Amino acid sequence: MASSAHTSPNHPYIPSTDSERAEMLGAIGVDSLDALLEDIPAQHRHPKLNLAAGLSEQELSTVFGSIAAENASPSSGYISFLGAGSYSHYIPSTVRSILQRGEFVTAYTPYQPEAAQGTLQVGFEFQTIVCQLTEMEVANAGMYDGPTAFAEACLMAARVTKRTKIGVLSSTDKRLSDTLLAYSKYQGIEIVEVAADATDIPDDLACIGIQSPNFFGEIEDVQRLTKLAHDNGALSVVHVNPTALGMFKAPGEFDVDIVTAEGQPLGVPMAFGGPYVGLFACKKAHIRQMPGRIIGRTTDTKGRTGYALTLQTREQHIRRERATSNICTSTQLIGLMVTVYAATLGKQGMKDLASLCYQKAHYAAAEINKLDGYSVKSSGTFFHEFVVTCPSAPPKINEALLKKKIIGGLDISDRSESGMLVCVTETSSKADIDRFVKALSEIGVSA
Amino acid sequence: MTISINAGGVDRRLLMDRSVTGRKAFTLPASDVPTQNLPDSSLLRDDVELPEVSQLEVIRYFSVLSQLNFSIDTNFYPLGSCTMKYNPKINDELSNLPGLANIHPLQPDVTVQGAIRLLKNLQDDLGEITGLSGVSLAPLAGAQGEYAGLLIARAYHDARSDSARTVAIVPDSAHGTNPASAAMAGLEVVTVRSDDQGNVDVENLRELANSNTAVFMLTIPSTLGLFEPNILEITKIVHDAGGLVYADGANLNALLGVVKLGDLGVDICHSNLHKTFSTPHGGGGPGSGPVMVTNELAKFLPKPVAVKTDVGYVLATPEMSVGSINGFHGSFSIAARAYAYIKALGQEGLRSVSENAIISANYIQAKLRDKYDLAADRYCMHETVLSAARQKKRGVAGLDIAKRLLDFGIHAPTMYFPMIVDEALMVEPTESESKETLDHFIAVMRQIDDEVDSAPELLHDAPHDLPVTRLDEATAARKPVLRWSAEV
Known part of the structure; x- marks a missing residue:
């Protein structure tokens, strides 16, 4: 008895029928699926899966309805x-509407730029909007979330300055510093706290990590702290709330070196914590130390404008263990939401x-x-x-x-x-x- | 004045080039509270330079851009190792229910019992599928899952005062994130060779595994789409040397109900929910990369972990947790989609997913092997790695074949990976595609092989009918233009 009998009930997500499977197995030259699985130790093949039977779409909706009803919202x-x-x-209707476009939702990372100009142009718009909000020179196409962006920014400061001590302002959200700790734990990095009113800092800091508005909602004196950092050969890394940038002076005005933010406030549901997108911008001089995907403008063989991933020699798929980060996503779809949101609010x-x-x-x-x-x-x-x-x-x-x-x-x-x-x-x-x-x-x- | 047609008549102007002072797409409500004093004006900015466009323009601009993409919804997308399967629409819909989308991550546990229950059930299901029962859904992508796994391995050795273990052994066929994550975890990367069958060279591994070995990182099935026949011997070698075995679950789509990683001696693995469990790739994220471990290692998992207690469901921090690797609890609405997928398929359906994925990949391999070389001449799992070495000798590179496929509305396979295969074209059809689609792909690949001799320029210049032809990526990197500006 061929164990392809396992593959019986047809499911809406799986088109092959029994006769098509038999035909394909015939073309492969085997009479059962098991013949394809001989590399798998026989005693461990086809284990029992203790899971419930599959549900119809209607049943699934009922299950989710009851899960959602158990939450207070x-x-x-x-x-x-x-x-x-x-x-x-x-969240404006435009964001929800564009998020229905399967052409954005179900595409992969734009490795084939000719077949991904939509994703790429949106990413270029995203980078532009991040630069405009922060008044920074360059931005990447997005990080996982705010805290990971902040952690990567501090590590980037360590690479740029070739220093191993990272200062974090005492008024910063522990979620930022905890993530930094988990990211830097085995990289020979020491994290030290800098008092919010500090007037001098150790002369071997890679950066001062500042959150403004800080954890308590207060605007920090970014200008003063940035100058303090620069006077000591350190960079200034500032984590902002992007909504506040509609009103308060942007970090770019204060000569800040790296800016990060949680992108969630810009059109992304709270969704019990994710997915969100991290915003990441820096001075152009530091671009080759920037982590993450970057999209650049170029031309095709006919001279037409197009967009492509660029500066990829920083990244893991090329540089492997010497990459600036292991990240290989830009959280593009959430970046799309941010982009449509910013375009809509204007x-x-x-x-x-x-x-x-x-x-x-x-x-x-x-x-x-x-x-x-x-x-x-x-x-x-x-x-x-x-x-x-x-x-x-x-x-x-x-x-x-x-x-x-x-x-x-x-x-x-x-x-x-x-x-x-x-x-x-x-x-x-x-x-x-x-x-x-x-x-x-x-x-x-x-x- | 002549109206120029760019990219098939599509208006590619950026938002800022469409901006007209005073135009708007949205109105905020008027304030309903008494006017408050503004802070000192020295803190305030004058203007934010953002586009001013109408609401229709927002919708039309992004809608037209979307049409420039290939996607699963519109194209066959056999991109190897990425598992571009159907992303069920119901999953998007359910994850957007107000009771799931509009809850705050810091709400008291008693107010989010449904959400935590969902996370707990998904943890249990992933534990059952992989045979590794300790699960944290915190990692936000595969690479974060990998990193979390390596932190766990290091914490385990540290807890045993065995801290001299600072080496990660990685096969030469590994994805670039493996060594990059290992470096982030402060591990020195040592490469183990593959043998001529595409398997880990067991003798080489035996030489390399020693008292410095923290972890062996193995992709199962491998990036060649092959199951490692010596897996039990491999896990034993690593364990005998005192190391842990980490399995990169990027290719888990081959293994659902086929084999459990935990049964093979794997200690830690991650799974990409955006691959095996059908959550949308989104053009490059958001992903989700849960990490699964043995019972013994569960106390090291990153926080949080959903737990059922006498008083209900809670988000807990494992006893010796490696900590927080991101802001909150992972990609919740991605987890919700994956949970919906598992519930929709159930035990039989999940098994059927992998079995059909394996049959489809082998079918393509069988139908193309006379025209294209195989990376390894044996049955594959859920993907097959072809080599265009023969075509290369006839003057056409793997890249040209990949680009030519785009002309037929088929997304290119993964190119030039794994790096140990000359002119690699990694094809992963997934279980979602019908036999007609596979037959069409096979016919196109055979025709392209004919074109190598009959019309090589068609390949060299491909793609022909897309929004752009090949792009000048060298100039893009040499003189980076990374944002709109008034001057450019």
């Missing part, structure tokens, strides 16, 4: 004030959006600051996040909020006593904010 009546690296923003939209986020966050902070027992700790200029010092333990307050279908801010009591990091974007209406403030007031010290 705006569609089940919850409002949320979480940020800290992932942000709720309205010059005025990015400005209006940043302003709206700023207005709402500052309104929320002012209202919370009026409450008995609560105070807003952020003193400087903050963008859409701020620290609230709570009258009782933030997890307790959050538990009470949850009963009112409010997902409160992030408990950051490990970094700021009784601290809650509250985030407000344009998706929170005044009514939502007022409901949150009222709930906080009711909970107060009773939590």
Whole structure:
């Protein structure tokens, strides 16, 4: 009995029929599939797979409907004030619509540029938009996410300066420094903390890694810190929130060397943490140390403009163990979402959006600051996040909020006593904010 | 003035060249809160230089660009090692359900029980499929899965105070990410030869495996599309030397229900959800590269790992975790798609995936072997590596054949990889393609072989009918233009 009997029930994803399989096996010159598997140790062939039977599309939809229903989201009546690296923003219909284009969705990395001009031109637009937002000279086509972009930027600074000590500002999100730690662990790199108000730094740092707005939502003095880095032969690596760039001065104005960002706020669903895309830009002088895919403009044999992957000699498929990184994706599809988003909002939209986020966050902070027992700790200029010092333990307050279908801010009591990091974007209406403030007031010290 | 036609009549102007001051594609709502004071103006920027276009222009621009692409939805795409199978539409739809797309990664576990349950179920399924039950879905791509696997190997040796193990043995046929990831993990790369059958040279491995060996990185099936017949001996050699065996799961599409990596002595592997488990490649990501390990190694997995407890599902950090390799919990909505794929196929369907993928690849190999050389003259797994060495002698390179295929609306195979094969053309048809499509591909490949003699210029100049002809990549690298600017 031929064990191709395994391949019985036809499935919508598998077109071959029994007779076609038999015909193909005949052409191969074998009478069963097993004849093709003789290199596999016989005792381990065809193991039992303890998995459920396949589902029809309708059944699958039901399964997913119940999974989705177990999660609290705006569609089940919850409002949320979480940020800290992932942000709720309205996603325009243009982004969702273009994301339906199978020609973008189901293409591979553009190794054959003649058959991938769509993907490549979008990538070139993405690089342009990243440069425009950050006012940097060059950008790559995208990294996995913000934290990995930041980690790779710090490692790049170490390559550029040929130094092995990386400074990270104390106000930085631990998600950035933890990722850096995992990336640099076995590369002979030492990570040191630099106080946010430091006026001098060791003279052997490769860079100062700065987040602005920082983890607590406050704008850092990037200009001063960059000068401090340069005075000591170090680079300045700045991780920004791209939404804030609609309003605040871009790092490129301050002579920053490498800029990274989490691209998620630009039209990408929060989706429980991913997939996102990391933005990565730097000074042109450092381009050959930049990790990731880069798309360049060129011409074809008839002199027409076209686009192709370029500067590939930095990359793993050519340089192998001497590559600038092992990365071989640009997270292109998420880059497409960012590109369509930025094109849709455009010059005025990015400005209006940043302003709206700023207005709402500052309104929320002012209202919370009026409450008995609560105070807003952020003193400087903050963008859409701020620290609230709570009258009782933030997890307790959050538990009470949850009963009112409010997902409160992030408990950051490990970094700021009784601290809650509250985030407000344009998706929170005044009514939502007022409901949150009222709930906080009711909970107060009773939590 | 003459209107010039560029690229088949397609208007390729960039967004900034279409920008008209004052035009817009979107309106933000007016603020509904009392006006707040702005910060000091020294902190503020005047303008962001971004395009100003209409909403229709946004849609038309990107829609027209999409049509310049080959894709699985529109073309046969036998790109070896990339597993360009059908990406079921229902998976995209389900992963975009508001209850999955609009949840924040830092929500309390009690508010995301469905999401964590999904992750836990997918972990279990991947553990079952690979025979390696410790699973973390954190890695954001295959290369990150590899790196996570190597961190685990290093943590394992460190925990045993066996830290002198600083060598990764990698076959000469390996994908470039293997040595690149090894270097990131601070490992010295030592190359083991392949023998004339395309297998790992076992004697060479025996010489190389010693007390410095941290890990042996093996792609199974190999990048030649072959199953390693000496696998049990290989894993024993590495284990006897005190090293771990890492399997690169890029080619897992050949193995579903066919063999479990854990049964073969593999300690660590990763899987590319965007290959075997049908999640879209997206033109180059997002990927997802879960890492699977033996029970013994599970305590080293990167965080988080979804766990079922008495009080429900939680995201946990393994006891001796190698830490966070990215921002949150991995590519959640990619994991959701992969889970939907596994649920749709089930036990029998997954087995059928691999069996059909193997039959299709062998069918192509059998039908082309008289015209094209084979990298190894034996049955292949899910992909076959052809060599255009014979055509090269007749004046046409593998590159020319690849480009000529584009003229027929067929995406080129993977070219010049693995590097140990002269003029390699790696063909992976996948189980998604019908026999008619395979027959068409075979007929085209045979016709192209005829053209090598009858019309070589057709190959040298190919492709002819695409949006562009061959591009000047040398100038692109020498004088990089990487963004729009007003001057260019």
